[in-house]
Amino acid sequence: MISPIFLSILLSSSVQLVHAHGWLGSVTVGSQTFIGNVPNASPTGTVIRQIDDVDPVKGASNAFLNCGQNAQLASDVAQANPGDTVAFTWVNGDDGPWVHNTGPMQTYMTSCGSQDCSSFDSSDASWFKIQEQGRITPGGDWAMSLMNTGAPANVTIPSNIAPGNYLIRHELIALQIAQTEGGAEFYPACVQLTIGGTGTGTPTGDELVKLPGAYSDTDPGILVDAYSNPNADYVFPGPPVAAFVSGNTTDTSATAAAAPSSSTSTSGSCKKRRSVEVVNDVRPRTLSRVMKSLLTQE
Structure with missing residues (x-):
């Protein structure tokens, strides 16, 4: 039988791990804000594909690298313009601000073709990159760290993109334990869009990739010691940003607006994250397989 003291330590450790992980809590498209479903909770209408676990996706060949842990189709589609x-x-496992602060952010898109993205199976989709962001300044903090205050990561839809149905996939890669193979933590999330306008921009065939398929666990931007040489150039995994994308950078928060950039520009404004009612919702916890096994012992 597990002693009460040992069980208390295990439960405390589990809560800390859940707190450190997280999911896409909300997304604002233009002037409309959509709240994401809590992982593994009963879904409600939204444009964010719901995952079932706050844990990161581990391994570059993991099928969940596509849109997140067992991501499900969302019922709604956001209307957007170039x-x-x-x-x-992004929020942590307790619905507070994002915790991790080391690693890049990247954004991809894929066409859903003529069908509504609410019924589009993305498992074999072809993705193109529209944004990548690393450190704010050479040797300085990563742009991801700006989200520790609750600020959003702001990405611009390409101004010349062809109209149609698209998934936009935002990805955080946490590198705090990436010194060993398989240590990198991937947090992808997919949002369903219909984009209007009269643009003609599309990626070329050699700019399209599969996810998983675009990364290797030994890529220099995935198997990397992010602390030993902070002045080293970061090598983003995956393809380059598609050539048709103009100003292929991201805005992360007002905090970085005045800071010079090394690999991208940073500007924009912070958005209100979510209503008080949503913040106060009870959040389910996800225990590890080890914890579940221990808790079932007599």
Whole structure:
């Protein structure tokens, strides 16, 4: 039988791990804000594909690298226009501000073709990159760290993109334990859009990739010691930003607006994250397989 003291330590450790992980809590497309479903809770209408676990996706060949842990189709689709800002607000496992602060952010898109993205199976989709962001300044903090205050990561839809149905995929890669193979933590999330306008911009065939398929666990931007040489150039995994994308950078928060940039520009404004009612919702916890096994012992 597990002693009460040992069980208390295990439960405390589990809560800390859940707190350190997280999901896409909300997204603002243009002027509309959509709240994401709590992982593994009963879904409600939204444009964010719901995941079922706050834990990171581990391994570059993991099928969940596509849109997140067992991501499910969302019921709604956001209306957007070329040049709109999409503000991704990530939260931790307790619905507070994002915790991790080391690693890049990248954004991809894929066409859903003629069908509505609410019924589009993305498992074999072809993705193109529209944004990548690393450190704010050479040797300085990563742009991801700006979200520790609750600020969103703001990404601009390409101003010349062809109209149609698209998934936009935002990805955080946490590198705090990436010194060993398989240590990198991937947090992808997908949002369903219909984009209007009269643009003609599309990616070329060699700019399209599969996810998983675009990364390797030994890529220099995935198997990396992010602390030993902070002045070293970061090598983003995956393809380059598609050539048709103009100003292929991201806005992260007002905090970084005045800071010079090394790999991208940073500007924009913070968005209100979510209503008081949503913040006060009870959040389910996800225990590890080890914890579940221990708790079932007599």
